[in-house]
Amino acid sequence: MLVRLLLALACVGVPAWVLATRWSTVLNDHPAYLVLLVALVVVGATLGLRARRPRPSGRWRTTGRVAAAVLLVAVLGAVGWLRPFAATSGDPLAVGTPTTWELRPSGPVSDVGVVFYPGARVDPRAYLALLRPLADDGHPVVVVKPPLDIALLVGAPPFDDHPEVSRWVVGGHSLGGTAAAMVDDPRVAGLLLWASYPADDQSSRDLPTLSVSGDRDGLATPADIADTAPRLPAGARLVTVPGGVHAFFGDYGEQPGDGVPATDRATAQRQIVEASRAFVDELG
Template sequence: MNKVLKRLLIIMIVGLVILGSGFYIWTFFVYSPMPSALDDMVSNSEVKVLSGENIVFFPTGEVKPVGIIFYPGGKVAPEAYAPLLMQLARNGYEVIEVKMPLNLAIFDMNAANKILKDRTDKDWIIAGHSLGGAMAASFVKHYPNSRLKGLMLWASYPGGEKYSLKESSIPVASIYGTKDMGIDKILENKVYLPESTKYYEIEGGNHAQFGDYGPQKGDQVPDIDMETQQEAIIRASVDFLNQISE
């Protein structure tokens, strides 16, 4: 190998190492839960919270026959969704929130497979916020014969024609705010969802208030406060879930 080729090879290797290191460091900059979110990571008289491989919110009273597998948004700590998932559990729905590698659902899109295999005691729907919702939709696309009973998208959409669910018979709910940072994409990608999809539009809601992790870069300023938006998210989610569990 001549000196020029050796030099080019060294440059390429160094470049790849730098890129890889930069990406790895980038993954550590996550949206952390606000202190208020951590309050809902504690068990109470209505919901038992277990944090291990995943985070489980389990109702202590009547438990619905349908549970929720939840994929968190990209680079968002899973604990940031505790306030909303706690409320879903208070409505009788067990929630298993997946802890994603490097906080990116793209690295474990198939995580639901293990839960579906291990937990045959009930039916399940899959849900997710932002990137988590896109990966949940991709799971449905890749496993059309899974025993999932529904797909619930929070501020999310399928990733283009390749992942289209237009011909799918699975019940789908799309819940989003009108001030979402990705509102144009959410509306454009409706063509890739089934005609029977139920849409829940939250006037004045934005992207970040689907969790409790503070403002998100590139997001729009909401016209409503977080409490109001999250109450609307829970109402819409429970309405969809109740239709499936009946």
């Protein structure tokens, strides 16, 4: 009974902690995480109601209860780990849908759009300010809201939602860049990697590519970028931001495991934006 009661409290407590500390992020993100939190609360309430009921004995029933308890603890740990890094900036003109944020040009629209995948566990709004200049240049920008903020869980990119755009640059930060590199569609006109690299060899791919990284990054380290450079499509352009770290590629504060910056965020982001803007503008 005590174990069941403790699990019930955890099933309610973990979602309560996440919502208390990340309410805005969860509310404005892909609905999958919120659904998972609500499901945990329901499980917790059910366990709490059953905590005082007598349970049938038996070796198999006991084994099943232990296995279920272990699984539930694992799920609780995963849910806590998935608590996203909250965005510290945004864009008041961004248009939200359940699965995307869109930055729409105010003037003439280019036939080249941008689909961007966030880094793991990062609030997608953290990239809106950095991508706004691309929309100002006429490129429709779609920032994907991945399920559970894990870009590898995204299905097909939202190209079909924008039939007015004929060509797309796919890009992303960290794990989001790895996911972007996996997109295989004839409408892809370019690949934009921020502190990221492909998971497999793409050197035979004829695709304009820009890789922007920081030389103080503690997660996608300079050694990682150098070692994986041969995987990039032939002719890929590599730009290094002096003093830049992993968390400078979005507005979400510091990130555990990152390096120590040798420049300020604004200076680094100006270089990231300028390189990305020039790359996308060249394509259309």
